[in-house]
Amino acid sequence: MSQIPVTTTINGDATEFLCEADETLLDVLRDRLELSGTKEGCGTGDCGACSVMLDGRLVCSCLVLGAEAEGREVETIEGMAEGDTLHPLQKKFLEHAALQCGVCTPGFLIAAKALLETNLDPTETEVRYWLAGNLCRCTGYDKIVRAVLDTAAEMRSA
Amino acid sequence: MGVGLGNEMMRYEAPESTKAAVKLLAGSRDRARILAGGTDLLVQMRSGMPEPALVIDIKHIAAMGAIKREAGGFRIGAAVPSAELGEHAGLVKAWPGVVEAAGLIGSTQIQGRATIVGNLCNGSPAADSVPAMMVAGARARIAGPGRRRDLPVEKVVVGPGKTALKRGELIESIFLPKRPARSGDAYLRFIPRTEMDIAAASAGVFLTLDRKGICTDARVAIGAVGPRAILVKPAAKALIGTPLDEAALTQLAAACSAAARPIDDKRGTKEFRTHVVGVLARRAAVIALKRAKGE
Numbered sequence A: 001m002s003q004i005p006v007t008t009t010i011n012g013d014a015t016e017f018l019c020e021a022d023e024t025l026l027d028v029l030r031d032r033l034e035l036s037g038t039k040e041g042c043g044t045g046d047c048g049a050c051s052v053m054l055d056g057r058l059v060c061s062c063l064v065l066g067a068e069a070e071g072r073e074v075e076t077i078e079g080m081a082e083g084d085t086l087h088p089l090q091k092k093f094l095e096h097a098a099l100q101c102g103v104c105t106p107g108f109l110i111a112a113k114a115l116l117e118t119n120l121d122p123t124e125t126e127v128r129y130w131l132a133g134n135l136c137r138c139t140g141y142d143k144i145v146r147a148v149l150d151t152a153a154e155m156r157s158a
Numbered sequence B: 001m002g003v004g005l006g007n008e009m010m011r012y013e014a015p016e017s018t019k020a021a022v023k024l025l026a027g028s029r030d031r032a033r034i035l036a037g038g039t040d041l042l043v044q045m046r047s048g049m050p051e052p053a054l055v056i057d058i059k060h061i062a063a064m065g066a067i068k069r070e071a072g073g074f075r076i077g078a079a080v081p082s083a084e085l086g087e088h089a090g091l092v093k094a095w096p097g098v099v100e101a102a103g104l105i106g107s108t109q110i111q112g113r114a115t116i117v118g119n120l121c122n123g124s125p126a127a128d129s130v131p132a133m134m135v136a137g138a139r140a141r142i143a144g145p146g147r148r149r150d151l152p153v154e155k156v157v158v159g160p161g162k163t164a165l166k167r168g169e170l171i172e173s174i175f176l177p178k179r180p181a182r183s184g185d186a187y188l189r190f191i192p193r194t195e196m197d198i199a200a201a202s203a204g205v206f207l208t209l210d211r212k213g214i215c216t217d218a219r220v221a222i223g224a225v226g227p228r229a230i231l232v233k234p235a236a237k238a239l240i241g242t243p244l245d246e247a248a249l250t251q252l253a254a255a256c257s258a259a260a261r262p263i264d265d266k267r268g269t270k271e272f273r274t275h276v277v278g279v280l281a282r283r284a285a286v287i288a289l290k291r292a293k294g295e
Helices: A025-032 A089-096 A107-120 A126-135 A142-157 B019-029 B041-046 B082-087 B087-094 B096-102 B118-123 B129-136 B231-237 B246-259 B270-292
Strands: A005-008 A013-019 A051-054 A057-060 A073-075 B011-015 B034-035 B053-055 B067-070 B073-077 B141-144 B148-154 B157-159 B168-174 B183-190 B201-209 B215-223
Touching: A005 A126, A025 A051, A051 B270, A057 A107, A089 A107, A089 A142, A107 A126, A107 A142, A126 A142, A142 B053, B019 B034, B019 B053, B019 B141, B019 B231, B034 B041, B034 B231, B041 B053, B073 B087, B073 B157, B082 B087, B082 B096, B096 B129, B096 B183, B096 B201, B096 B270, B118 B129, B118 B168, B129 B168, B129 B183, B129 B215, B168 B201, B183 B270, B215 B231, B215 B270, B231 B246, B246 B270
Parallel strands: A005 A073, B011 B053, B034 B053
Antiparallel strands: A005 A013, A051 A057, A051 A073, B067 B073, B073 B168, B141 B148, B141 B168, B183 B201, B201 B215
16 A cells, blocks of 8 residues: 655644554654653553644644644654743743653643633643643652743743 | 555555445445544554555545535534534634534544544544534435435444444535524533543533423434444433433433444443443433523
8 A cells, every 4th residue: 555645834844744544643753753851651542742732723633644744733742842942831931840851741732732821821620621631650749830820920021 | 665564556545526435436446535634543553453455545535624604503524623523703703512522532633633533433432522423413415326315323333343334435424404493502521631542431511492491302422432423312302301400310311221233342430430420421411401591
């Protein structure tokens, strides 16, 4: 079976790739496009480590076929900082030490960014529910939640 | 490479019309599967089950991606993700129970992809949106090699993982009817955790009141306490003709518990699920009542 040619936009750049019909977007990003910032955790949509934005919606890239990216816009963690300037969320995650091993971090950052784009004044409860699909086995979540709330507060006053 | 067993024969197609999708589905000799949100399909492909020979992505079919007003109600395309239901002000106002039920499925990430038609066709006894759709009187529009047909949602699932769809058929949309005046719906579930879990018991209630606040019509459904979600007629009967007083609510709960045939497992014992499904129905009825009164 011949591979499927896909034309898509990733972090604002027009991108073309070939993939197998049963290959996930996560595998395409990591293994074909060398965008390994997106992590694989469970591979079944439970852990959120592979979170990316697809046409402006937060999704698990392990549950998206590479072929589905045709004509759509994908945003990954690689597109979050602007050059050497970190996104406010990335800065606050560092400040609050909201990570330890770091495998879940790209997914948390992408998911938290999606939240703040729709709600810049979330309550702690809203943050916790929004991020319920992102699992972290190190931090116990408190530092992550505080980093997100602190970022929101800073972005509101900016 | 790939989520499955490395079966390189799997084909991916993204037709642009329902007709083309049906043609592909009916023409496939081997196992063909519909891909909408993929939140069940891709997990199954990864789990070691035989990979489908053909995956038909319906998201390029324009009508399947839209929520449209129709005859005072709403037609929801089969590719519309749950997140979009919650963003549709008109739908939230008319059928909050259905929207809330769909909003309980999985995480924010899953919400961005999962559809209510997928939730229905997956055939899980614990599917959250199904009891809510059943009590709302939702109808599934089925396209296939023959003429289109409409089937009440409660007749779609016939057993765990099994639907009434025939070879070459797919569900194109769900129709939620116009909600009558002084009516309301609600759906509640019990999960052992606070989020990201599958219902151990669930209940949906829809009811209509007359001007004096007496219930004139009701539908009650229970989920996760049997091989499929079911409508419980004696439970609905317990509400009709009453102002949903204590006696009616007690009878409603008892009727739901009596209809439950749950499994017994670590997520909930048989006794627990049987009791809790009645409690959930009772609480859902109180919410539906408030909504019917416009409170």
